[in-house]
Amino acid sequence: MLGPEMFTAVTQHTQSRSSRISSWDHSGLNEDAFVVQPGETAILADIEGPGVITHLWFVQACRRILGPGLIPYSKSGVAMQEVENGQGVNYEVMDPDYYRKVLIRMYWDDSETPNVLAPLGDFFCVGHSIASNFQSLPFTASVKPSEDKKFGGAAALNCYLPMPFNKRARIEVENQNDIAYFQYFYIDYELRAEPHPENTLFFHAHWRRQNPTPGWAPPDLQTNSLETMVPNLDGKQNYVILETTGAGAYVGCNHSVYHFQGTWWGEGDDMIFIDDDTWPPSMHGTGAEDYFSQGWGMQKNAFPFAGSIIHEGEMPPYQVSYRWHLPDPVKFNTRIKVTMDWYQTLPGPKLDILPVSERLPRRTEIIPPVSDEKPELDERRTKMVQQRQERLDAFVADKLKWLERRAQDSRQRAAKNKEDAADVRRRFLEAIKK
Structure with a gap:
């Protein structure tokens, strides 16, 4: 290709x-x-x-x-x-x-x-x-x-x-x-x-967001802790980045995470459901860092087809990673359920996007102190x-x-x-x- x-x-x-x-x-x-x-x-x-x-x-x-x-x-x-x-x-x-x-x-x-x-x-x-x-x-x-x-x-x-x-x-x-x-x-x-x-x-691209991404556990349960080790044998509650119908080739995504707990977030398996898949999916992976071609967590690098642009180790709690399926495109004939960038036949799906207020990134802001007392100023x-x-x-x-x-x-x-x-x-x- x-x-x-x-x-x-x-x-x-x-x-x-x-x-x-x-x-x-x-x-x-x-x-x-x-x-x-x-x-x-x-x-x-x-x-x-x-x-x-x-x-x-x-x-x-x-x-x-x-x-x-x-x-x-x-x-x-x-x-x-x-x-x-x-x-x-x-x-x-x-x-x-x-x-x-x-x-x-x-x-x-x-x-x-x-x-x-x-x-x-x-x-x-x-x-x-x-x-x-x-x-x-x-x-x-x-x-x-x-x-x-x-x-x-x-x-x-x-x-x-x-x-x-x-x-x-x-x-x-x-x-x-x-x-x-x-x-x-x-x-x-x-x-x-x-x-x-x-x-x-024909090239298609879409942006999706969950803010925050819901999980089954209460927020005080640490991600990847012993208590979170429950089976996932249907993928129904997975985070969906791409879901479309038609014929095409999924060529990859860039993926941005803001992690609230200050611990590792990436052990959820990647699953790609193609055409008539029910369970198991045609492509089942072993974790987010594995899908992005990394291992033992994420590393700061930029390779031709995979890498991390922002690493949580240098800018906590942010992570931005990418994976491009150019030498290994994921082919589908009737439908696919995965991520973000893809090629397919026309007409494509009707795309929508969140309003501005729901698109803004999370940022830690410094709020200056406010005082009700106003200093008295001289004429100059x-x-x-x-x-x-x-x-x-x-x-x-x-x-x-x-x-x-x-x-x-x-x-x-x-x-x-x-x-x-x-x-x-x-x-x-x-x-x-x-």
Whole structure:
């Protein structure tokens, strides 16, 4: 499966053409990010097929203003101020939860509902909204040392999974936050001269959550203790990450855990029920760490097909792991019950997702003390407090005006990107007829 696609494809000529849609500034300047306003959906790509998406590169930011800066955004020429707050030049931070507040959707062909629906961060393996470096075959994340293991940390995210389409491909992001969002992106794709064969499987991805995951025991029973050793011979109360009908191939998942007890959580067996399985399932494993190709608990590593991005030993009580079934896809013909990312025939299942309030990651927050006593200020100090508010109002007003200008330009570029993609396709089809 990997060889023909990765290593020999470049040695074989086919009637195809490579192209890209990106967020580049059509004016020729450097305002290369799309600005997506609160509540707005931005169409990143709308492409006529047949073709296949070959690569996604996403870089994003979402900053909250805590106080006025010295450089107005309309004068700075950058998407965000990357100056330490301690310098007094600016006072703003990344929204720690925005990776869960922004949704990514993808539609193939005539699908009226999305075939991919997930928080943007979790789609790219940024679990719990915590950015961290890792490298696998289909996904990577590149994070600066200053942003590593931060909630909402800045990251460059890549996906190399092929995503075929025959009639149309549409990729969009929705900003369900209350502040503006910046999106840089590449969407690389190939146009094909002929439709994909009838046995083609189409990429699907979904995000699911239980918060918390229920168990049969009261909470004071320690996970994996002697008292929890009861038989599980039907799998009916297992945590279900994927359940779908149709024919396809399950290619893996990324898996985020927040563990409340401070003990080991991962001895529950993995079970994959395929087609007409009742009991036992076609694939029965021996524990969560075993499913993720690790053992004796989890280890901090990033291999091509399995690894741990966030390890609970370095950031208790968080764990983010992945397993990609690319050399060993799990095939099904009528139904499967497992996890998250998978390929199958169209039409796919109707996907839904939790509202923002139920998607936010659990975080331990430092709450500053609050006092009812208000200090009495002299005239000079009172004036300085008023001056701060006036500067903040002016700074925010300037940024909001700047954001709306950028957002309008982003909408125009999105429409132009669609026109340019159609023109590339027209010229490609004309060329192969000659």
